[in-house]
Amino acid sequence: MTFASLGLSPALAHACAEAGFMAPSPIQVEAIPPLLRGQDLLGLAPTGSGKTAAFVLPLLQRLLASHPGGYRKVRVLVLVPTRELAAQVGDVFLRLAPASDRPLKVAVLHGGVSVNPQMLRLRSGADIVVATPGRLLDLLDRNAVRLDAVQVLVLDEADRLLDLGFAAERERVLGVLPGRRQNVLFSATFPPDVEDLAGALLHDAVRVEAETQVEAAPDIEQRTIAVDAARRTELLRHLVQQGGWRRVLVFVATRHATEHVARKLAGRGVPAAPLHGELSQSQRTGVLRDFREGGLDVLVTTDLAARGIDVPGLPVVVNYDLPRSPDDYVHRIGRTARAGARGTAVSFVSAASEAHMRLIEKRQGVRLAREQVAGFEPVEVEPPAPPDAGVGGIKGRRPSKKDKLRAAAAKAQGNGG
Known part of the structure; x- marks a missing residue:
């Protein structure tokens, strides 16, 4: 199996070779063809399996095939939960993008740094935005970025982004996106409650699963x-x-x-x-x-x-x-x-x-x-299970912020809210 056989252009196949990708990984084999066809996709693959390149490569091909001149409008939005992941995904886009007369512009937006350089970078627009939700909303509030031309939304580490802790930010971002778009979700794990939310976001989606954690x-x-x-x-x-x-x-x-x-x-x-x-x-x-x-x-x-x-x-x-x-x-x-x-x-x-x-x-x-390690043998004994074991957080301790958010949402649903 080669990258070219998956439908990628010679330029992208060459970029893969330059990056040291000799052959597509299983998740890339499963994900690239449906993404090239524009289908919604739910991808389940462990970390280190090549899932970032699995969505970066087909999205680069689609962008390069219709690369308009003039002001750049954001056509691909990738949401991630952490600053470090934003930087890494942005690097993969830049590393795999083939050279061209008008290179694609990638804007990486996250907190922890001054917002001003990011605003300056967005003045001439961007083809691809990789962002954490909080900083993206900050820039939307400042009218520094527009998302009305987004064709593809990617949620990387989607189980985190679909968690209640991100609910308010996620819904605000979704509210400014075009209704017609391709939705792509990738993660190593999808708990059942999160998968239900994912299903509501996707339309006639292809589910791909390769090299599960087990x-x-x-x-x-x-x-x-x-x-x-x-x-x-x-x-x-x-x-x-x-x-x-x-x-x-x-x-x-x-x-x-x-x-x-x-x-x-x-x-x-x-x-x-x-x-x-x-x-x-x-x-x-x-x-x-x-x-x-x-x-x-x-x-x-x-x-x-x-x-x-x-x-x-x-x-x-x-x-x-x-x-x-x-x-x-x-x-x-x-x-x-x-x-x-x-x-x-x-x-x-x-x-x-x-x-x-x-x-x-x-x-x-x-x-x-x-x-047991010699010299460090334990002497403590396991405490008895509390009477309310299994209630609240997984560890049976004081509920976390996430547990409280879940409880509040469940209560609201129970009250018809």
């Missing part, structure tokens, strides 16, 4: 280590130093924890830094650059980095805190073992988090043996 699992060695919560940082340092680990991505639950764990590791001789949403964009970019280039052994982050962070050859992911959602577990461990490589995902399991780990295992259809 099939990709053999490339990821999943380990669970039993340890008391208070000794996790010490165990992490031990594993990094004893195992000679380099470039370890560590997920924690809160911004405060990123700072605390990174500071403790650095104080014990492990080059580490935090990454969280309250850092400026220049700080986030600098930390990621240091991590990718080997200046840091450990990057401690929230779920900010569970999606849209591509670190080639990342060997190890550690769940210092378990993710609240089993679907987020899939996205977290998907940061390693990308593009056919192998990787390791380690989860720390305390007595208090054992029940939640069992739920994650159940959702993923796996059962992992609990390891």
